Amino acid sequence: MEAIFSGLWALADPMLLFLIVLATLGGILVGALPGLNATNGVALLLPFTITMEPISAIAVLTTIYCAATFAGAVTAILINTPGTSASATTCLDGYPLAQRGEAGRALGMAAVSSTIGGIISVLCLMAAAPLLAGAAYKFAPPEYFALTVFGLSMLASIGEESSIKSIMSGAFGVLLATVGIDLLTTVERFTFGINELTEGIGFVPVMIGVFGIAELLAQAGQLGIFRERITLRAIQLPSKADYKKTWKAILRSSGIGTFIGILPAEGATIASMIGYNEAKRWSKTPEEFGKGSIEGIAGSEAANNSATGGAMVPTLALGIPGSPTAAVILAGLMVHGLRPGPTMFTEQSTFVFAIFWSMLLVNVLFFFIGLYGARIFARATLIPLTILWPMVFLFSIVGAYALDQSMIDVWIALIFGVIGYLMRRYGFSVVSLAIGLILGGMLEKRLGQSMVMLDEQWWLIATRPLSLFFLVLTVLALAGPALLKKIKKFKS
Amino acid sequence: MTVQSKDSDTSSLNTSRWLIPGLIILFCIVAFYFTTQFDRVPEILKRGIQPSDFPQLILLLLTALACLLPFENIQYNRPAIPPSVFISLTLMIIFVLLTHLDFFIALGCFGGLLSFSWGERRLGTLFLVTLLLPTFVFFLFDLVFEVRFPRGLLTNLWYG
Structure with a gap:
């Protein structure tokens, strides 16, 4: 209880509040710009937080996460291009509404449902994360190993093309994590005599490469695409009739989004798809979906924003990222010398609750900033690509360099930019690579500790109830989608 | 699921179907060779696993998955890189x-x-x-x- 108030008190710092307001504006701008999203926005801005105190740094990153997720709706509604992939389903009804001259109404509903979804999820985060952390105290290395394997197995469902490719990308990330000196034995691995590689491949340059520079190359391939932009006159709060029609969808999607967010690796994009589909399934007027349904916007936006709070639950309580952006935030926590996990809730409880409160604050902030600033942010979509992407490259390269003031990080960012572009082109998920890289070190360390603990009889991992539980979940996560498909096929 | 446009180029599909897994397997073989060059530590110091064990495990997993790739029933006809x-x-x-x-x-x-x-x-x-x-x-x-x-x-x- 004391930590809750000390966390709130930590937020009373005027400088921190100023940074949160600034990050909210930055996050909304990032989310509104097509091509940039919460994940690459957080990755690009991470180096700016190096000199900050950990509370300020992580509060800024989580603020950008929440604000950018909301702002994806602006471009989704006005130019039929989701600012973030999590807003893809918002396009389906937002743009038809905007074409009918109701862009303000659509944006108003997006702001309200995002705020409600975000607040509900942060409240769940405040309740669930300490409970989960408390339960995680019972975990020994074999349980942590099995949990990390489960976290990685969830990567199977996040790729666009195939589960195998997603797992391969994750495994490649885990392999990259083995570069450098093995901490258990001090043996050098894959360093090829390069001194700078002895400490391993840094998370931040890789993230900047695969999310920032790879996106630049992807944008280079989409030059000349014309986007029709709808003029926004004024944003409009939902009417009583709109509230009456959508409140169930908002609450349902908030629950769905929070739950999906808690699952390792699953983020706002999947949450918004399920939230939208459920809103349609339960709607009295499903035929309106895809043609400008206000329920569709509510279902999609409440779900994607509620996934942000949910995703922070496993990230902070277990050190397993709940979404792609949470993976970058996890890297940020590590850069600042913080070790996410159950001990964080006892040793750094003020820090943890300050982050919770800042996330709650940003959900209120972006409601007002979104409502009154939507017209200005909508203009951000007019920034020419010929200014935006050279600027992204500039910040990517300087950001990669600034962390350790080392040119090797610049080369790593460039190399992984090209690798990331090729991976995306051939259907391999760069998100899986990033999560694999973050979890790889932990996976190997826990495996080594488990082997020592179990006297090198690795199969005994499966004889411990909690480990067995996570391993069963792993099998279900890997085989479940294929099995369900077969059952459906058999039934039909 | 088969996603294939009418003007798909079968030879390019086959190339990407076999070429990419082939390149991945080649990468794994080379990386595996490097893992065999890692120093080995005495039994008493190895703390559960040798430094080469874990990367080798991952490389074997990658190779096994790469072998499955050509048999996946997904074919995307990708436009040329602009x-x-x-x-x-x-x-x-x-x-x-x-x-x-x-x-x-x-x-x-x-x-x-x-x-x-x-x-x-x-x-x-x-x-x-x-x-x-x-x-x-x-x-x-x-x-x-x-x-x-x-x-x-x-x-x-x-x-x-």
Whole structure:
């Protein structure tokens, strides 16, 4: 209880509040710009937080996460291009509404449902994360190993093309994590005599490469695409009739989004798809979906924003990222010398609750900033690509360099930019690579500790109830989608 | 699921179907060879696993999954990589070469050339991405974040 108030008190710092307001504006701008999203926005801005105190740094990153997720709706509604992939389903009804001259109404509903979804999820985060952390105290290395394997197995469902490719990308990330000196034995691995590689491949340059520079190359391939932009006159709060029609969808999607967010690796994009589909399934007027349904916007936006709070639950309580952006935030926590996990809730409880409160604050902030600033942010979509992407490259390269003031990080960012572009082109998920890289070190360390603990009889991992539980979940996560498909096929 | 456009080029599909897994397996073989060169530690110091064990496990997993790839029933006919991507990649190589002269000259040149190659012809915009933005970023990081950039023709003027 004391930590809750000390966390709130930590937020009373005027400088921190100023940074949160600034990050909210930055996050909304990032989310509104097509091509940039919460994940690459957080990755690009991470180096700016190096000199900050950990509370300020992580509060800024989580603020950008929440604000950018909301702002994806602006471009989704006005130019039929989701600012973030999590807003893809918002396009389906937002743009038809905007074409009918109701862009303000659509944006108003997006702001309200995002705020409600975000607040509900942060409240769940405040309740669930300490409970989960408390339960995680019972975990020994074999349980942590099995949990990390489960976290990685969830990567199977996040790729666009195939589960195998997603797992391969994750495994490649885990392999990259083995570069450098093995901490258990001090043996050098894959360093090829390069001194700078002895400490391993840094998370931040890789993230900047695969999310920032790879996106630049992807944008280079989409030059000349014309986007029709709808003029926004004024944003409009939902009417009583709109509230009456959508409140169930908002609450349902908030629950769905929070739950999906808690699952390792699953983020706002999947949450918004399920939230939208459920809103349609339960709607009295499903035929309106895809043609400008206000329920569709509510279902999609409440779900994607509620996934942000949910995703922070496993990230902070277990050190397993709940979404792609949470993976970058996890890297940020590590850069600042913080070790996410159950001990964080006892040793750094003020820090943890300050982050919770800042996330709650940003959900209120972006409601007002979104409502009154939507017209200005909508203009951000007019920034020419010929200014935006050279600027992204500039910040990517300087950001990669600034962390350790080392040119090797610049080369790593460039190399992984090209690798990331090729991976995306051939259907391999760069998100899986990033999560694999973050979890790889932990996976190997826990495996080594488990082997020592179990006297090198690795199969005994499966004889411990909690480990067995996570391993069963792993099998279900890997085989479940294929099995369900077969059952459906058999039934039909 | 089969996603294939009518004008799909079967030979290119086959190439990507076999070529990519083949390249991955080749990478795994080379990486596996390197793991065999890692130092081994005495039994008493190995703390559960040898340094080469874990990477080898991952490489075997990657190889096994790469072997499954060609048999997946997913075929995407991908359009060719547009020339603008190759131009952007070439500019990145020019950036790398120019960093030997000066980090910020390289950044400015890249910004201006990228903008130009993407169709920008307005002098104001080119001036912005070539000169103004790199200068702003240099002073922001130098004065606010106290980052010291590599010495070069331009940065030496500031660092002395």
